[in-house]
Amino acid sequence: MRIGLFSETYHPYISGVVTSILTLKKALEKMGHEVYVVTINQEKNKYEYKDRVLKIPGIKAGIYDDVKVATFYSLRSTNQIKKWNLDIIHTHTEFSMGIYGRILSKQFNIPLVHTYHTMLEDYVYLVTKGLFDKPVKKILKHFVVFNCNKMVSELIVPTKKTYDLFKNKYNMSRNIHIIPTGIDIKRFDNKNFDSKEILNLRKKHNISSNDFVLLSISRVSKEKNIDFLIENQLKMKENVKLVIIGDGPYKKDLEKKVNKLNLNNNVIFVGKIEWKDIPLYYQLGDVFVTASKTETQGLTVNEALASSIPVVCINDSSYKSSVFDNVNGMFFKTKKEYVDKIKLIIEDKNMYKKMCVSAKKSSIDFSEEIFGKKVLSVYESALKNKKARKFDVLFKKRSLYDSSKS
Secondary structure (H helix, E strand, C coil): CEEEEECCCCCCCCCHHHHHHHHHHHHHHHCCCEEEEEEECCCCCCCEEECCEEEECCEECCCCCCCEECCCCCHHHHHHHHHHCCCEEEECCCCHHHHHHHHHHHHHCCCEEEECCCCHHHHCHHHHCCCCHHHHHHHHHHHHHHHHHHCCCEEEECCHHHHHHHHHHCCCCCCEEECCCCECHHHHCHHHCCHHHHHHHHHHCCCCCCCEEEEEECCCCHHHCHHHHHHHHHHCCCCEEEEEECCCCCHHHHHHHHHHCCCCCCEEEEECCCHHHHHHHHCCCCEEEECCCCCCCCHHHHHHHHCCCCEEEECCHHHCCCCCECCCEEEECCHHHHHHHHHHHHHCHHHHHHHHHHHHHHHHHHEHHHHHHHHHHHHHHHHHHHHHHHHHHHHHHHHHHHHHHC
16 A cells, blocks of 8 residues: 655654654554655755655744744645555645645545644644634634544544544544554663663763652643643652653743742753654653643653653543553642652552553553554545445446436
């Protein structure tokens, strides 16, 4: 099967969407399929095509980490995509590259599969700056429903939280496939790293052997609710360190907050790291923590589990398919619950060890092989439905022809 994946961003840019695409591409190629990527050139303002990855020029949108969007779709890129003779187009964005995928789907009569990765309503403030939120969200709802219902052959969502959004809030009646994004479990196995390598990394970031590390890995933006984690460091013991990995528009504000609260010894900002180094940096953590309610699934949670790290997360449905309370992690609702559960994990060493083992075991359900097979079955459904529609059209035409003769 020849598959085209369309996305605004791609490697080396780091995000949950990019990770999902890389994992899917790898899994499908292992099964013998040809996978092509169509994206925007985020590094240079030029057309590039290499190793089945087509990058087209774009302009900065000025909304999200200076990510570029396409303003037009050139004949050159369209001709290149036509040569691939795609069986499936799989879009991973609702915006410029998603629109391009939909245009090509109609133009070349190729089934279109779409994955809804992001709870867009949670990011409206980036555009509105707090003004006209309600009308913009209403417009956004119509935009999402149109693109995810009317324009696609099959729709994929990563969690039941997103499924419920479409079914209960958007009243969408179409079939929706729940497929959590897979991860390369072997890549995060703690056996890949020797103790000396991890010790050197801890020293680099001023983390002593006696420190207990609460790890946060995400885009550093307001909706990730990292403020919650920082504020609760005031109630932790001196040797409990919060390590924040990632970069984003809210980082400077958080650094100011840490200074104001006099928490410079308890909160460590690592900043942005290379994609290849992420598995090693997970080894810094004793517990992975998140208070974000804007995730569709929280891919970093699954990566933490694969790294044998228990997860303490806010009680949000996006994590319910990965985290099992008191087995591989814990849920909290309030600040007091968060602090109490962190303290319990630190004090009860036997429980902590069991959680670490359970974390690794539970990550098997999110292997890239299972992920690839599930997505492939959706592609097959899209192709089957296309053939059924063709047959139906031909049958109707034949029936009309026969009745006209009688």
